[in-house]
Amino acid sequence: MELLSNLALGMETAFSYDALLYCFIGVSIGTFVGALPGIGPMVTISVALPLTFGLDPTVALIMLAGIFYGAQYGGSITSILLNLPGTASTAVTALDGYPMTKNGRAGLALFINAVASFCGSSLAVLLVMGFAPTIADFALGFNSTEYFSVMLLGLIAACTMSNGSTLKALVMVAFGLVLGIVGLDLNSGVPRFTFGFLGLTEGVSLISIAMGLFGIAEIVTKLAESKNGGSAAEPKVTHVPFRDMLPKRDELRRLWGPILRGTGIGSVIGALPGSGPTVAAFMAYAMEKKVSRTPEKFGTGALEGVAAPEAANNASVQAAFIPTLSLGIPGDVVMAILLGAMIMHGIIPGPQFISAQPAMFWGLIVSFWIGNVMLLILNLPLIGLLVKIITVPARILYPVVIFFICIGSYSVANNVLDVFVTLVFGLVGYLLLRLNYNAAPVLLGFILGPMMEENLRRSLVISRGDLTVFLDRPVSVGLLLVCLLLLLMPLRKPLMRYIRMAGQR
């Protein structure tokens, strides 16, 4: 009953004219900047922040939050169409989304993206509504040994991510881990692999790696294809009829599982302070591939490979509001900015925020739903228009894309060094592509590596060097057992054969 009266209060706030208008402005801006390669919600929110001063704090927050989750929708568009991740978390979507475009199914990929994003967000909002304080307490209880175990699990799952040579995939994961080391060491303050560049002390930017390895490498390859009289694999899409966009009935049935699993993973990961949508998307993808009956189809345009990470990254974005709103602990940088925005408007979130400011909390929650409906309505009709991007002739498209890549990498820290770094990764990416190395695991290694190292070292500092600390808590033990199981899985068949043979003897 209390929930109902709260919801009513929230609706009253969120359905006011101003709230609706600014929610719409927020999600529209969000989708747009999300689609720009490299430009993410962070720079947009910090620019928009001073513009919200005159507004009612709730309305201001509704708009700023709209930019954040709207960007998750937009970010996948260029990932799917051009193999160019618009935001870091949508790099995973490119793994299967771009092959779908190559197979002439760009419309369907965008459709799945929109629907999976919508489902992921909406379901996660339900969780936030019902269980925000409970989830916050659960997330708070996660200590460094458990963080380490989660990251290890993600990493082991990652090794199974690409098809082809396992050795090559492992080298790529390790390469990603090395890239994650670059920068000042958190524990000792010593710079590692910065080669004297001050601009590298805070690490290599994920945007540079993703746009270089995928975007630039892809363009250089394409340029060579056009020289050889164009590629036969490249369909000339000029028109996508509406029904081509819709999944077939059996395809639709296949999508529910990935969406629900993605949402689950996204909600849990999103609520943990310090992780974020990128980790969520990768974990969901790896998990989907593990449970799939046709794992070999991943990477060649599997629908599940688009649906799961999209549901996960959108769910995690909504869940990320849980620790921020219910404890005043922002899980990532964007959340920290939103927290800053609240403080600027004179509101300080903390454990009493929900009871002290019910109109604001519930208004915000209801606005998430409204915003997601708006995003769905906004995105579906745009699909027909968006797929036309790939019909733009290469001679115009490529300069435009390279231009956005350059500015996008620059905008991360307003530093030209990042543009050069992107270029270096473009060259590396092209080399890897030619030598049959799949670059996707690099990203996961890069994201998980620093968190894994950080939490390993932290656990051991706190336990004064006692390794058994990892076996002290049930969650950690459970996660480590799953890791062990994953590692032993490939040995199962030969082991069974051995046992059978031993039995015969």
Next chain:
Amino acid sequence: MIRKNDLSEVLFAFVIIAFGLFLVYSGIDLSIGKMSRIGPGFLPLCLGVIITVLGIGILFERQEKHLDIPPNIRGLALITLAIGAFAALVETTGLFPATAALVILTALANHERIRPLTLLGTIIGLCVVGYLLFVAALQLPFKPISPDLISWFTGTN
């Protein structure tokens, strides 16, 4: 053709091994620490060992089939120049000259012919979009054209 590919694979495996050994060296250099306070060199060292072993593994691994498109050295070189030129010019001469350089060099990388008018249109279009979107709206610290360049052009101080 196939031979050449095999050679490049083998060479790259050696690059991987060298990279692994470099990591081992840097790891030791950075200090490994002790169990209660693991040093900054611990992870690099571990990764170095792993990468070296994997590299040796790849050296002996049977290779799969390859792309049979010859490497696009020209495209790669010109795209490198395009991005490099943009990075070098954008803070020194301003956004517009950097954009022009980027578009012209990228166009050269492409084998499709492009008409000068289309090229000019692309440059102007991107300059306008770049200015409105990135400078005016998103407030990136670019100057459209650097004042130094203007004074150099007009010959005044």
Next chain:
Amino acid sequence: MKHVFKKVLAVAAIASASFVGNAAVAEYPERPITMIVPFSAGTSTDTVSRLIAKVMSDNLGQPIVVENRAGAGGSVGTSEVVKADPDGYTIAMGTVGTLAINKSIFTDLPYDPEADVTPISFVGYTPTLLVVGADSKFQTLEDLVAGSKAGDGITFASTGNGTSTHLAGELLKVLTGGQMIHVPYKSGAVGLAAVMSGEVDFMFNHPVSAKKNVEAGKLRALGVSGAKGSVVAPEVPPINDSYDGFDLIAWWLIHGPANMPDDVTNKLSAAVTAAINAGEVREYFATSGITEGDVPLDGLKGFISAEVQKWGGIAESAKAKAD
């Protein structure tokens, strides 16, 4: 083709030249001023800077453009400012990190905060709160210190090696002689979560976010880092009362490159002072626990030197060298 390009460039050049104006000296400021913020957008330093810049530009009649140049604990942005022309058109938001701590943490810092900087105006400062989790067995600062001297000692969270929150913990260790083990975190928020859950024993944290959780019974505040106490939590005693010599604050100070002309510095300084006294800035300072500046313009050089000395001493004893 090239010809057309040149023409376009020339037209554009003339067009922008009219913005820029001639180099002839007129009343300062005659064009937009750039304020470099050496941290990324959305950080507390960024928020303070944008607010001050907005009010200042109303007073000066010229826009102040805020540029974020993050990296290496603020060293990247600060080294850019000290290289700029000292004409008053490039200024920066300096912090306790960029103008004091970094000097003893980075051995190859590309600027000297004492020699390469013209201080313009003090902005404000905030002390930090020493907090423990609600379930912690330590009820008072004395308990905490006693605990640190028993058995394995205790742990404290920080926002990274060589940051003010790390050095504050090290200073407490030096003054009390206890065994306090440093556990760095990526952000203050994540560290605070670890203190709440009891994984780490204590932390020095920004007073505002800590205070809310103290009120909700998730944390307990045992002391304030500044000798003058905190405006947000006046009931919490300064650590200095028990351990003399413990007086650490985080502060903000607007500065330019060395050798700025006095009239420009004075004009800017007056504009900052006016901004700090403006209603919206006062309001923001009050909610975020910042106390407005109380160091006069001619005392700023001495203030910076004293801070460099003080933090250098702590870093020395903590051996928090970050090469």
